[in-house]
Amino acid sequence: MRYRRADVKGGTYFFTVNLAERHCRLLVENVDALRNAIRVVKQRHPFYIDAFVVLPDHLHAIWTLPEGDSDFAMRWLLTKAGFSRQMPMVDRRSASRKGKGERGIWQRRYWEHLIRDMGDYQRHVDYIHYNPVKHGYVKYAVEWPYSSIHRYISCGMLGNDWGGDIASHVEGGYGE
Template identity: 40%
Template sequence: MPNYRRAYAPGGTFFFTVVTYNRKPIFSDEESREILGEVVRECRRDWAFEINAIVVLPDHIHAIWTMPRNDSNYSARWSRIKKEFTKRWIDTGAVNLTVSPSQQRERRRGVWQRRFWEHTILDSDDFDARFDYIHYNPVKHGLVRCPHDWAASSFHRWVEKDVYPKHWGCSCTNPVTMDFGEIEGACGEPI
């Protein structure tokens, strides 16, 4: 079995990709996104961290988090978020999951992939590239033509703060193509 190693840096900033099991479009409905939001807010209340950017797509999440100065345990936070979301989402009764015997033995519920991708943000250029990647992701996947059309994104917060113009990355009038090739191959995204 491979030896997975995570980069832990107290106070570090990290880019994450968290994917649903078999890329099921769990976050296609409002109720599941609301549950996820509640769970994330509760986790942040109990274990501080900053969400610099986030986008929730039907089958995966991208986020950039900055950890507190003396804390690097993002794995515990993702574990809690995934576990609490799973319990609450299954409790809604709107779920029809089939889990294999091995998943049952491992107490997995068929909601999330076992692991997640993380990348330590190296510098401001790295941050900016991944920040843009997150906010352009719904366009990349053909879900919308413009980032401002995707509600489940921090893009709107950054427009309000004048970090982005409202029509950044927009293809409503002129086709826009952004190249994130080096990021796509390293974050669990199909290229």
């Protein structure tokens, strides 16, 4: 059975991408390697990063693809591979992963969601920026260094105090 993904050319998508070992801190310990991998992919296959947060063992992102292009899967494949190539060969690999030439750093699949409208977009941007607070890494979203919230604050779209006890003020909070 083949997994079917959304296919909207020029679409805006929300993603959750996880490490295979969910107890690791690999992403924040190697955030420059992740940034480099993304930069290389963006140079070859442009897209816009609307929002992004890197946590120790997973990341969330919203990307908008160019008109006529819906191939986010190739971009994630290249990003994950580019990051993995920068890591030392110390990860455990199953026979299946070895047979496919995979490192075993990332979970094979990831979650994607096609953004439907501006309300959906705003909810997902807020979710991304609030995620470090939700996981207990910081008290306020601005305190997390690996987040696009800093761009939103510098542009005046959010205040420095955004994202403290926000879950109690938003209907439904930000549960996963």
